Amino acid sequence: MSLRGRLIVTRPAFRLDLTLEVAPGEVVALLGPNGAGKTTALRALAGLTAMSEGQISLDGQPLHVLAAEQRPIGMVFQDYLLFPHLSALDNVAFGPRCQGVAKAEARRTAAALLERVGLAGHAAAKPRQLSGGQAQRVALARALAVRPRLLLLDEPLAALDAHTRLEIRSELRRHLADFDGVTVLVTHDPLDAMVLADRLIVIEHGAIVQQGAPGEVARRPRTDYVARLVGLNLYRGVADGTGVKVGELLLHSSEHLDGAAFVAFPPAAVALYRTRPDGSPRNLWRARIDGIERHGDNVRVHLDGPIAAFADITPAAVADLDLTPGQQIWASVKATETHAYPA
Structure with a gap:
């Protein structure tokens, strides 16, 4: 069970051109x-959005020539879209019944899937009687009930509160690990992607800008969007040995490179000083504070200067340094916490 395709969707002000290859059992x-083309790609795979050009094959068979209802797919929508007048059991049994399965057999399949997702005791409940997490599990069971070869998930955890999301994310990962077909997931949440997916494909302006294993993408972002997603300061420059020239600033790292390169470091690695520090660290520059905001348990300081950067420091450090917007300050990063890689 493998998915291969080139998805091309052309609109007046937008063009999606995406090449996909997904292996059996891979998520x-x-x-x-927003607006990058993620949901458009998912809907094209489902047959809900017409492609301008391209083709899709699943298990070597053409998928793009089939109408949406003929495609061997299961789909979990962001808002789940459960039938409000049907019980959880009948929602799950709906797909098999549409495939011509006898009512009794469809209900047996549905009951087994509800037990698998931990909802055997809620088979008679209507969607309005279910919590968000329970509704998500019913939607997943309904998608799996048609025995799909391709499972499509559109922001499957977006409608959940933070506490429920934590629990359901772990459960969903377990269910996806047991699915031997192809799974394509759309999400804007980096944690959902890192936990659920075997591989990430980053799309911007309708095209792939980066792909790879979650850890690799997180360590080596290649666009500002990916850097913000994984919480890194990212710059592009020219490397000469262990230094990378970014504009007028030379940033040193522990890697040895030559030519076009990216250099990145986490905001937590940035140290701030009211006066020029003794010893003059190798990566040191004069900056102006452009903004200060709460960021989790820390404070994020926006710096402007030869490079724009974020620095994460403690509230106590903000008070000790008496930081205010517009203030001139010194910033530094250790070379050991600055990572360079080919552009």
């Missing part, structure tokens, strides 16, 4: 900013 997450 691929499509990530990208």
Whole structure:
């Protein structure tokens, strides 16, 4: 069971051109900013959005020539779209019944799937009687009930509160690990992508800008969007040995490179000083504070200067340094915390 395709969707002000290859049992997450084309790609795979050009094959058989209802897919929508007048059991049994399966057999299949997702005791409940997490599990069971070869998930955890999301994310990962078909997931949440997916495909402006294993993408972002997603300061420059020239600033790292390169470091690695520090660290520059905001348990300081950067420091450090917007300050990063890689 493998998926291969080139998805091309052309609109007046937008063009999606995406090449996909997904292996059997693999979970691929499509990530990208709003308007990048993630949902358009998912809907093209489902047959809900017509392609302008391209083709899709599943198990070597053409998929793009089939109408949506003929495609061997299961889909979980962001809002789940459960039938409000049907019980959880009948929602799950709906797909097999549409495939011509006898009512009794369809209900047996549905009951087994509800037990698998931990909802055997809620088979008679209507969607309005279910919590968000329970509704998500019913939607997943309904998608699996048609025995799909391709499973499509559109922001499957977006409608959940933070506590429920944590629990359901772990459960969903377990269910996806048991699915031997192809799974394509759309999400804007980097944690969902990192936990659920075997591989990330980052889309911007309708095209792939980066793909790879979650850890590799997180360590080596290649666009500003990906850097913000994984919480890194990212710059592009020219490397000469262990230094990377970014504009007028030379940033040193522990890697040895030559030519076009990216250099990245986490905001937590940035140290701030009111006066020039003794010893003059190798990566040191004068900056102006452009903004200060709360960021989790820390404070994020926006710096402007030869490079724009974020620095994460403690509230106590903000008070000790008496930081205010517009203030001139010194910033530094250790070379050991600055990572360079080919552009």
